[in-house]
Amino acid sequence: MISDTHGIVYDAERIIKKYEKNVQMCIHLGDLVKDAVYLQNRFPNLKFEIVRGNNDFTKDFPSEQVIELGSKKILITHGHMYSVKSTYDLIVNHAKAFRVDACFFGHTHQQEEFYSDGILFLNPGSLAFSRDGSKTFAIAEVTPYGVVAYLEKV
Template sequence: MKILVISDTHGIIYDAQNIIKKYEKNVEMCIHLGDLVKDAIYLQSRFPNLKFEIVRGNNDFTKDFPPEKIIELGGKKILITHGHMYSVKSTYDLIVNHAKAFRVDACFFGHTHQQEEFYSDGILFLNPGSLAFSRDGSRSFAIAEVTPYGVVAYLEKV
């Protein structure tokens, strides 16, 4: 199962729309990791045949979506969160410990606007970066794949 993972669109959805158009037949789901939820809602309305999972970020002022959730796909547990509640701009210790406590196979987060992938104790940590205001100069997203052996990520640039 392949998943499109995006974050931090901040009202700029041109790239997100084009990426979804490109990948919608090859992925089973799109996960939006917050900032801005309204973008995700709009994208969901434009692509009704694609399943969406959405969490809110620190600049999302709706309570209609949770700040984090655990989803199960293909027998694997994935924690999805924006990341701001775990101070991911300064340390990964809090989010790593949180993910370990829930015994997930992967943790997807955003907030830093920097694309990154790392493992800690067998857990994949994935930040797709930002499709609006990237801190490293390249707008980015990720494709995650759930396999019988775990969750793997492919980092992509626009």
């Protein structure tokens, strides 16, 4: 899972190439969807789920969606519509309303993992402009018991 590539796809390409045979899909959480489309074309055998962010001015992709992986439901969104830079209250309440097992979001350019009411909230950070200077992404594994997160750095 990646987010906030902002036109810089070199590291995303390297990561996807490294993991493509061991993952079911790549999730791009917005900013920029054109990067996700490029990556999707570069890796046509890999399933992609893409949502748009605050710097994406196309209506070709949803701003959020609920995907099902195995028996788990996951809300994917960029996060800007829920003011995640200042509070997690809105996104937590939104995810609870959807009764999901996990919520993946971006926008803050900082890796984050936390639980609220049994829901995993996961932000992969940014491969382009991480707040702490490191390039980050995340891997999520869906198990019968829940969704497990692995926060990674390039």
